[in-house]
Amino acid sequence: GQNIDQPTEMTATEGAIVQINCTYQTSGFNGLFWYQQHAGEAPTFLSYNVLDGLEEKGRFSSFLSRSKGYSYLLLKELQMKDSASYLCAVALFSGGYNKLIFGAGTRLAVHP
Amino acid sequence: GAGVSQSPRYKVAKRGQDVALRCDPISGHVSLFWYQQALGQGPEFLTYFQNEAQLDKSGLPSDRFFAERPEGSVSTLKIQRTQQEDSAVYLCASSLGPGPTDYGYTFGSGTRLTVV
Numbered sequence: 036g037q038n039i040d041q042p043t044e045m046t047a048t049e050g051a052i053v054q055i056n057c058t059y060q061t062s063g064f065n066g067l068f069w070y071q072q073h074a075g076e077a078p079t080f081l082s083y084n085v086l087d088g089l090e091e092k093g094r095f096s097s098f099l100s101r102s103k104g105y106s107y108l109l110l111k112e113l114q115m116k117d118s119a120s121y122l123c124a125v126a127l128f129s130g131g132y133n134k135l136i137f138g139a140g141t142r143l144a145v146h147p
Numbered sequence: 148g149a150g151v152s153q154s155p156r157y158k159v160a161k162r163g164q165d166v167a168l169r170c171d172p173i174s175g176h177v178s179l180f181w182y183q184q185a186l187g188q189g190p191e192f193l194t195y196f197q198n199e200a201q202l203d204k205s206g207l208p209s210d211r212f213f214a215e216r217p218e219g220s221v222s223t224l225k226i227q228r229t230q231q232e233d234s235a236v237y238l239c240a241s242s243l244g245p246g247p248t249d250y251g252y253t254f255g256s257g258t259r260l261t262v263v
Contacts, residue, residue, distance in 0.1 A: 132195060138189050139187075
């Protein structure tokens with residue numbers, strides 16, 4: 036089976052840094068995605084890692100270690116609008132296409 | 148269109164009623180996915196279309212769920228004889244090719260189905 040684990044909830048202070056971890060055990064791996072989802076809205080793409088290492092994109096960075104089945108999303112200079120759910124998803128390639136398998140999501144609350 | 152459009156945005160159905168949920172993917176996108184998202188959970192894969200061909204329906208929870216994409220663009224997810232456990236947000240996503248590009252899939256805002 037496929038298993039993707041991430042913390043259920045996190046809280047942080049405006050202006051601070053927060054790291055959201057994701058561990059996965061999947062049959063196959065073709066990249067790891069992070070999505071942001073505000074309540075009642077569509078998931079929106081944040082980052083994509085297919086090789087080991089750190090990808091930086093503005094205030095957001097994502098890290099991947101394929102040997103450890105581990106990724107994290109780092110959010111810097113937190114803003115109130117960053118309060119949302121963050122979804123970790125693994126792409127599995129099978130049957131000629133890629134399918135995203137999601138974790139349960141981490142609800143982040145940013146407070147003043 | 149500029150994004151993935153889903154309708155209706157909200158649907159309340161009486162238990163036992165049939166419902167149809169519509170997805171308009173981004174024009175030209177080959178791949179189309181349906182996901183089910185229960186409250187407080189991540190999206191769960193339901194089914195995948197490549198153009199008009201339904202290549203994977205392994206995630207459909209029962210034979211009450213049926214999806215089609217007859218002309219390779221608009222897709223409809225139909226749920227027959229709805230049950231309370233069908234209450235969830237149904238998300239549609241599309242992608243230009245047969246897999247997520249570096250930008251992943253583009254999701255619609257979903258249809259929130261409530262079965263009463």
